[in-house]
Amino acid sequence: MDFLRPETLAEALELKAQRPDAVPIAGGTDVMVELNYDHRRPSALLDLTRVPELQQWSDGLRIGAGVPYVRIIDELGAELPGLAMASRTVGSPQIRNRGTVGGNLGAASPAGDTHPVLLASGAVIEVASVRGTRMIPAAEFYLGVKRNALEPDELIVAVHLTPAKGPQQFSKVGTRNAMVIAVCSFGISLFPEENRVGAAVGSAAPTPRRAHEAEQFLASALDFKNPKPLLDSVKREFGELVSRAASPIDDVRGSAAYRKHALAVMARRTLGWAWQELVDGERACA
Amino acid sequence: MRVNVTVNSEQRQADDVWEGESLLFVLRERLGLPGSKNACEQGECGSCTVYLDNVPVCACLVAAGQVQDREVRTVEGLADGDTLDPVQEAFVEAGAVQCGFCTPGLVVQAHDLLDRVPNPSDPEIREALAGNLCRCTGYEKILDAVRLAASRR
Secondary structure: OEEEOOOOHHHHHHHHHHOOOOEEEOOOOOHHHHHHOOOOOOOEEEEOOOOHHHHOEEOOOEEEOOOEHHHHHHHOOOOOHHHHHHHHOOOOHHHHHHOEHHHHHHHOOOOOOOHHHHHHOOOEEEEEEOOEEEEEEHHHOEEEOOEEOOOOOOEEEEEEOOOOOOOEEEEEEOOOOOOOOOOEEEEEEEEHHHOEEEEEEEOOOOOOEEOHHHHHHHHHHOOOOOOOOOOHHHHHHHHHHHHHHOOOOOEOOEOHHHHHHHHHHHHHHHHHHHHHHHHHHHHHHO | OOEEEEEOOEEEEEOOOOOOOEHHHHHHHHOOOOOOOOOOOOOOOOOOEEEEOOEEEEHHHOEHHHHOOOEEEOHHHOOEOOEOOHHHHHHHHHOOOOOOOOHHHHHHHHHHHHHHOOOOOHHHHHHHOOOOOOOOOOOHHHHHHHHHHHHHO
């Protein structure tokens, strides 16, 4: 095995072009488990922790793929509340000190914690190779179980997100608060100025996916201009539509029926929290 | 490959390191530092927690090559000679140790918590230690130890 240690993004892309079989490693929280358990023996590891371009973010927001969860939680919570909430549920403090959103995207596990938020808030993934840069909307990035839209010579460089223009919420079901892989998860973003809703499910289909019908229903049912307490019937219908967008399986973590039920509950609750924020905001202004 | 790394303020060198090896293996098997424990090898138990550039991480999830020219501080590097760190002393006094396997990881993680949050609330202590598993104590004595260490700093 070779250990490749680029110090610039250009060098990393050059190495990935020469060695498309090299496995990128940043926080190591997925890759090292596979190595430790002999599940994977790549011909090379491509260490991205020394590439400064990946470790920073700029206004707007363009978040380098190597920024660890702990910094998103501590430093970007005001701009990206949904992503911070999801990051907060990843593993343990030690894992959040190392793990990155770029790694979540690279692994493309249907259960990855940040995926529902990235989908619901319209994230765009910046990937690059020596051939150039591609901007891939999150909705087109996840192709199958642990499969994403990356070409073999490409690396995930950054995630582009606009600072939240309205309330965002994230919810996840697991057996305890820490160190848990999602049984299922849900993210919602409200865009009051555009009369738009983003909603996506995690760990409930071969890929994380948006709940389009639920988004459309809610966008037409909500009165963003005059936010009043929501009717239970609206919350219930939204929950039903979210649940219908999922196609979960039975596995060790939970049954398909349980996941469908839990998604409807999470959708109702997160909608309630997000909408309350708008109602309270309106009152505070009045 | 050869790995040069600063461990507990000493410049160290490990040779014949396999490229897919973990920092934990390098510490225990090549540098003679068995304090960090090898239990789950998947970041679930926290027994191998060490500082990497002053940030606590699971040593089993760090590739050996990633620590080249970086700084590692293990549980062996907390005491000052024969004088234990206040966190270590508190663990002894509070009886926060039974079989002892999880202790090094808990000590490093608690050490980091008290550096960042000198007077942590109980929820803050629980949250900080959420990634460290102990199968003997039931955690109550461990919480006592962290509170005791905090009160003495």
